[in-house]
Amino acid sequence: MEKHSCYDLADSEHMLRCVQEQFEHYQELLEQNGRVLAVIGDMEEKSLGEYLFDLNYIRSSLEQVRSSVREIIEKLIVLGGQEYESLRLAYSTIDAQLAQLLPGERPIDKTPYVLWFESLGRGDAFAVGGKNAQLGELRRIGLRVPEGFAITAWAYRCFLDHNDLQTRIREHLESVDVRDYDALVRVSGEVNAMVRSGSVPQDVADAIREGYEELVRRTGSEAVAIRSSGIGEDNLFSFAGQYATFLNVRRESVIDRWLDVVASEFTPQAIYYFLSHGLTEPDVAMPVGCVSMVDAASSGVVYTRDPVHPSDDSLLIHAILGLGESLVDGSLTPDVFAVSRADGSISKASIARKETRLAMSGDGGTALCDVDPVRASRSSISEAVLLQLVTCGLAVERHYGRPQDIEWATDVEGRLFLLQTRALQLVRHRCATDVSFVVSDADVLLSGGTTACPGAGFGPVVQVMTERDLRNVSDGSVVVALNPFPGLVITMGKARALITEVGGVANHIATLAREYRMPTVVGLRGATQLKPGTVVTVDATGGRILRGERPDVLASRRADAVNSFEDTPLFQGYRQILALIAPLHLMDPSAAEFTPQQCRTMHDITRFAHQRAMDEMFRRATRLDSAAQLGLQLSSTLPMRVSVLFLDRPISTMGDNGTIGEDDHDSLPMQAFWNGMKRQGWPSKGRTSSPLHSGLATQGHGRPVDGYSVKSYAVLSTTYMMLCLRMGYHFTTIESMCAEQPGKNYIRVQYKDGGASLERRIRRIRLIAEVLTRLRFDCTARADCLNAFCSCFEAPIIAETLGLLGRLVMMTKQLDMALSSDSVTDWYIEDFLRQLGLNRRATS
């Protein structure tokens, strides 16, 4: 064949194959880019707070983003070469930051088994858990915390490895159905037994004992608290109250209590908690704190904002006599003070009657003691301590930059110790649905409770007085409990609402209810008198119980439960993760900062790679001199000579005798564009009837070197087109992807040169830019060169736009000649917009 005269067919096939391979990489890159954008779009939608999701969603989305972005980077390196290798570094940097935010993403660092609080800060949470790290941080900023040390995650890991526990535990947990209470109890018992029967490696035991002795030397007291400080606690999940804490532990039982805390990772409720959140055992390594015991005269919790009314100018201080465990487990009702953040004045004081207090026993452990009747009705703390708590609370909030939930205790000498701090979960009141309802007094069974998690739920009442009663909770129950004990978490995937007779919002169950979006009312007097089986509607937002099923109340409160999701640690953590994925900082490809080094998010990387891949492909395709010689001739009713090269099939299967009909190919974008050109028609027909068969040549303008409409060529596939048209004096290059996924689709237009004076050519560029802008292109014009780009439209819109472009290319053929003034140009712009049907669009 003549068109192959310069090459034998094998060479030609080889050359074509090389180009096709590049194109396949490019296609794959676009494919992955489309996937990433779709996942990012979905993740952003979730971040608006109107949809619920869990850790599995975050993990799977993140995994899709990661694998696609890695693929995109590698494809770009294949297309563009080594200069893009620095993208790998940009990716690793972002990925390392993501790993900090997700449980189980980061292997446990090898550290000493024991780390002292004075060496810790909040950045050490991975090694020592949240509680320990924050105690170190509080100490750093000059606040008083008890002396103590962390038994690290590495010690925990060594213990598991030493007893080959990890695999065995995983096997046990894999089979458990979290909704089956009896199965949870059974598996919990088995795993607990495995942990407790494990032997502690000698070096771990030695390190803990040495730590203990050093602590006794420092404080002069043998009494310590062994407290859980799980990794992941206070990060994406609260783990509130899930793990054990042992008070007043003495020398001989330190190691055993450490093991007990480790084993508490596998109580039924803790297993329920982490499995229902999609976590696995390796995600929740268990560092432990060994803290000098504060012999507490009083203790409690400071919320630096009211979690239910965060816009109020108040700190909430909860206080009880004795040790604080009875407060956070909800078994004692505390004194509650609302104190002005501005001036420390007490706006509300609710003094509870104190029958008992928890105190240290002389031989270790704790005991409930009666309270002297004189003290029973007095405030558990003095005003001076209250003011100290306000000052400390605000200092901690300032340091962390957000409201805090702080546990504290005062010792018998009146010294204040901070025992823990974490971000306070707030229940924001947002715009609810506009469904209204009326409740008559007769319908209200009980009222006056405190909202722990807003929303509403209905169902038959199930009374849960002890852990044993948990097995009676079935799907759709309303659970009523005397106090908010930790085991109630197990009901949260099944029950519709939770009510407790005692307790306030400062206990762990309130925190967990918000994580599970379980409508919950606490402190509702009389709830335990409700007859089991009675169908009620719990209006948790209103703190009351209504008779029967109330669909109007349920509908009205539905948004409350979803809104409260935004206040969960999971949602807050998700936003931090999204901040490394979704924001786009690289906008302008011509800007100096459009570099791999400036990529701060996964989206930046894809934006950069997508742009550069298109540039690379464009550069290649426009330099395919050989393509014009390798390709087929397009036979058309238009008087144009176009060589066509297909990227998705071998030469031998193309065309017939070196030609292919304009309707005989399957390139969607080419069909759309070509049909547009044909519809407009070749403008300069009928030349032969002109009175003069040859005109007078002009001077001063470029000549069409190869005559008009020669050496045009198209590089095509089913969904792709790169068309380089040389029409007389101007060059138009149109590149487009027109596939099923809108994320892959784009059109790029380059328009250059012309036969008329520069002034008139610039006017034509202005006209084209104006029309393309109406077609939602971004246009950049420099002198008589125009670059325009539009992307992410559905295939039919891309096809329609290509059709209009085809017409526009015909309409503007040698139009520069006619653009003798700006007002003429303005007239043409309006005329073309009208002809293309775009003026109506613009005004509608």
Added chain:
Amino acid sequence: MLDQENKAKGMKFRRAGDLMVPLDRYPHLPYWFTLRQAVVAMLSSEVDVRGRKSLPRVVLVFDEEYSLLGFVRRRDILRGLEPAVLANVDVGESGEVLEQQLARLFDDANYEGATTGIRERAEKAVRTVMQPIVATADCEDHMMKLVLKMVSHDLHLLPVLRDGSVVGVVRTVDIFEELAQYVL
């Protein structure tokens, strides 16, 4: 006066190249463009020559290769826009008969149809009414030679060539203004 001053300075008559409007400052169209587009070119392309602005009476017509094919004047456009039936109207008829014929064709009641017809005819290509180039001037041509060509061919505009290529046009108004300086 001017003549004597120029003589005193040893100056000569100005040539076509001095008097012409450069090509890129004069409106022109490709031959496949329409009468409608030619109307726009005439109404919106102010020609600014030596600070004197005027609307062009003529639009040049070029081909794909940027060669000058001809030109269209206002009256060519008018001819293109007139209805075909007018060709049958005998303008030699007495005034009364002619008026009757025209009144029948252009009754106000027929306004819609008549204007639609004008718009349709405005889509004709300019080449259909274009005048061919029958005379050209050279850059070095003496002014009086331009006068001769214009008068003998009844032209308002002459293409000016340099080395065989068109570089501009010289209009009657340009020559008229030049000559006026000698007369006044």
